[in-house]
Amino acid sequence: MTRGSAALELAHVTLRLGDGDAQVTALDDVTLDVTPGELVAVLGPSGSGKSSLLAVAGGLTRPDEGSVRVGGVDLATASRRELARYRREQVGFVFQSGNLIPALTAVDQLRFALRIAGRRADAAHTPELLLERVGMSARAGHRPHQLSGGERQRVGIARALVTRPSVLLVDEPTAALDRARSREIVALLAQETHEFGVATVMVTHDHDVIGACDRVLEMVDGKLGQVHAHS
Amino acid sequence: MFLGARELLFARGHFSLMGAVVALIALLVVLLSGLSTGLVNDGVSGLQRLPVTAFAFDDDTKTDSAFSRSVVSFDQVADWADQPGVAEAAPFGNALVNGSATGGDGRTVPVDLALFGVPAGSFLAPEPVEGNRLDDGDPAGIVISGTLADQGVRIGDTVVLDRIGTELTVVGTLAEQHTYGHVDVAYVPLATWQEVHAGAGPGDPLREEARSEATAVALLAEDGAQLDPAAGDDAAGTRTLTLEESFGASPGYTAETSTLNLIEGFLYVISALVIGAFFTVWTINRRHELAVIRAMGGTAGYLVRDTVAQAAVVLVLATAVGVLAGLGLGALLAGSSMPFALEAAPVATAAALLVLLGLLGAAAAAVRIARIDPLTALGGQR
Numbered sequence: 007m008t009r010g011s012a013a014l015e016l017a018h019v020t021l022r023l024g025d026g027d028a029q030v031t032a033l034d035d036v037t038l039d040v041t042p043g044e045l046v047a048v049l050g051p052s053g054s055g056k057s058s059l060l061a062v063a064g065g066l067t068r069p070d071e072g073s074v075r076v077g078g079v080d081l082a083t084a085s086r087r088e089l090a091r092y093r094r095e096q097v098g099f100v101f102q103s104g105n106l107i108p109a110l111t112a113v114d115q116l117r118f119a120l121r122i123a124g125r126r127a128d129a130a131h132t133p134e135l136l137l138e139r140v141g142m143s144a145r146a147g148h149r150p151h152q153l154s155g156g157e158r159q160r161v162g163i164a165r166a167l168v169t170r171p172s173v174l175l176v177d178e179p180t181a182a183l184d185r186a187r188s189r190e191i192v193a194l195l196a197q198e199t200h201e202f203g204v205a206t207v208m209v210t211h212d213h214d215v216i217g218a219c220d221r222v223l224e225m226v227d228g229k230l231g232q233v234h235a236h237s
Numbered sequence: 238m239f240l241g242a243r244e245l246l247f248a249r250g251h252f253s254l255m256g257a258v259v260a261l262i263a264l265l266v267v268l269l270s271g272l273s274t275g276l277v278n279d280g281v282s283g284l285q286r287l288p289v290t291a292f293a294f295d296d297d298t299k300t301d302s303a304f305s306r307s308v309v310s311f312d313q314v315a316d317w318a319d320q321p322g323v324a325e326a327a328p329f330g331n332a333l334v335n336g337s338a339t340g341g342d343g344r345t346v347p348v349d350l351a352l353f354g355v356p357a358g359s360f361l362a363p364e365p366v367e368g369n370r371l372d373d374g375d376p377a378g379i380v381i382s383g384t385l386a387d388q389g390v391r392i393g394d395t396v397v398l399d400r401i402g403t404e405l406t407v408v409g410t411l412a413e414q415h416t417y418g419h420v421d422v423a424y425v426p427l428a429t430w431q432e433v434h435a436g437a438g439p440g441d442p443l444r445e446e447a448r449s450e451a452t453a454v455a456l457l458a459e460d461g462a463q464l465d466p467a468a469g470d471d472a473a474g475t476r477t478l479t480l481e482e483s484f485g486a487s488p489g490y491t492a493e494t495s496t497l498n499l500i501e502g503f504l505y506v507i508s509a510l511v512i513g514a515f516f517t518v519w520t521i522n523r524r525h526e527l528a529v530i531r532a533m534g535g536t537a538g539y540l541v542r543d544t545v546a547q548a549a550v551v552l553v554l555a556t557a558v559g560v561l562a563g564l565g566l567g568a569l570l571a572g573s574s575m576p577f578a579l580e581a582a583p584v585a586t587a588a589a590l591l592v593l594l595g596l597l598g599a600a601a602a603a604v605r606i607a608r609i610d611p612l613t614a615l616g617g618q619r
């Protein structure tokens with residue numbers, strides 16, 4: 007993998023949160039390239055900076071130092087408006103426990119995502135077809151409170167992919183799931199990452215689910231590195 | 238309104254509750270508006286229907302007692318008639334009297350009357366729908382308000398005034414409601430008014446000056462011309478009030494209308510606050526999902542518009558329900574003895590104001606959406 011082929015490039019990213027005495031370095035000189043079709047898992051304990059990594063990669067916040075390049079554009083110097091547009095057009099988020107919108111049925115979650123992105127679905131990736139891909143066709147008319155945790159995550163994954171993003175950012179997708187369901191969800195993420203050719207970063211503290219991932223990194227105190235032998 | 242419409246269905250319990258409050262406020266506003274119009278009609282419809290631009294009262298009368306205290310002379314009427322821009326100037330007499338009306342069947346009913354004394358040949362003399370116009374040759378002939386005719390007083394009936402015993406005869410009736418200070422108007426020839434006003438009954442002597450006195454100078458401006466009240470008042474020694482301003486001289490008018498307007502104003506404010514509070518809570522409840530939508534790239538502008546559109550749907554529906562209920566209830570009240578009259582313009586204005594102020598309240602609450610940090614979408618319930 008050459009550097010030029012990466013869909014998402016973080017170089018020497020530092021992010022400090024809070025002010026004064028309470029200031030913490032959430033990300034400390036983080037460098038990470040993710041290529042299209044690659045699922046990178048980032049393992050780390052709570053508070054190690056995993057969500058911060060996704061926030062920076064997803065254009066939710068700008069880093070204090072370093073650069074975040076997606077499709078040749080540096081998010082570190084983008085305006086708020088440009089960041090929102092980047093999130094609409096290039097990023098798919100999968101949140102902890104789905105974070106679906108309570109009022110919307112499964113299929114409407116996807117339609118709404120398209121609407122926000124200002125996109126029309128292409129024929130091969132309609133909301134209905136995507137729900138079928140994640141095994142949720144039969145539940146298309148159900149609202150989140152009528153779905154199980156695993157089902158919500160499946161809808162969440164379909165919602166993130168329906169806008170055809172180039173970057174998929176996944177925040178602790180298995181936090182609320184049992185072991186078998188967790189493995190299924192990560193396997194689904196891997197399958198769709200390869201199928202859609204999207205650059206995926208999944209952060210988790212769950213060592214059990216990393217088998218399906220193409221690459222596993224570890225985050226400790228805001229520093230990103232190789233996984234140590236013990237895991 | 239993709240999200241807003243679906244939320245309306247999903248949270249219909251919440252929205253119905255708020256809608257019910259708005260509908261009740263709309264109902265109340267319609268009833269108040271009807272009461273307001275009814276009271277205005279009862280108070281000043283007799284003045285409203287006069288073809289008059291302004292009244293010139295005696296120089297040092299206060300507005301609230303102008304019609305009962307003011308006395309002007311025919312000289313002052315003549316001074317005003319010479320003013321530029323004045324098409325017509327005539328003496329106008331106003332007096333509240335009690336009496337009793339006796340019909341052909343011998344039945345006698347007590348009546349309270351506002352006597353409007355006008356020269357029979359002047360522009361002030363009204364056109365009856367039935368019977369004859371005022372006639373200076375028939376000083377006892379009066380033309381009465383349609384509302385008095387509705388109470389059974391007929392042409393040919395006799396009205397005897399209490400205490401002084403003046404006998405008047407109904408010669409004509411008017412089509413519409415002509416009331417002043419909540420009592421029915423009866424037009425009388427000015428000469429008769431002058432006697433009644435001076436307290437002179439049949440055969441009583443009358444002061445010489447009383448023959449050339451009236452309450453005020455009634456003025457009609459020329460088409461397209463403006464009266465110059467200051468110049469006219471200087472010349473005639475009067476104080477001019479526009480027709481509208483003169484309503485304040487009708488008994489109780491200012492107190493009634495200002496009380497009702499105050500209540501109505503409070504209702505608008507309450508409605509806007511209720512809706513503002515509802516949408517504030519609604520926004521706070523949804524802040525996590527709103528953060529998710531913002532993280533997905535949804536702009537604050539889009540979400541604010543969606544929320545305001547949602548509010549508009551609830552407001553328009555609820556106001557419509559409340560107004561319809563108000564119109565239904567109003568139709569019942571209008572048939573009763575209450576001063577109640579529904580008119581399209583004030584009801585429409587009230588409904589529009591309710592919707593508009595509600596939208597303002599919702600918009601003020603929705604501004605919060607712009608302060609939601611999309612970053613909070615990540616992680617747990619942080």
Ligand SMILES: Nc1ncnc2c1ncn2[C@@H]1O[C@H](COP(=O)(O)OP(=O)(O)O)[C@@H](O)[C@H]1O
Pocket residue numbers: 023024030031032050051052053054055056057058059616
């Ligand atoms: N808004 C904030 N202000 C100050 N410190 C923060 C804020 N958000 C997170 N942090 C701190 O930054 C560090 C990294 O947080 P986070 O990226 O959420 O870690 P993780 O997702 O791995 O639990 C933690 O020490 C956390 O306490």
Ligand SMILES: [Mg+2]
Pocket residue numbers: 056057615616617
């Ligand atoms: Mg986290």
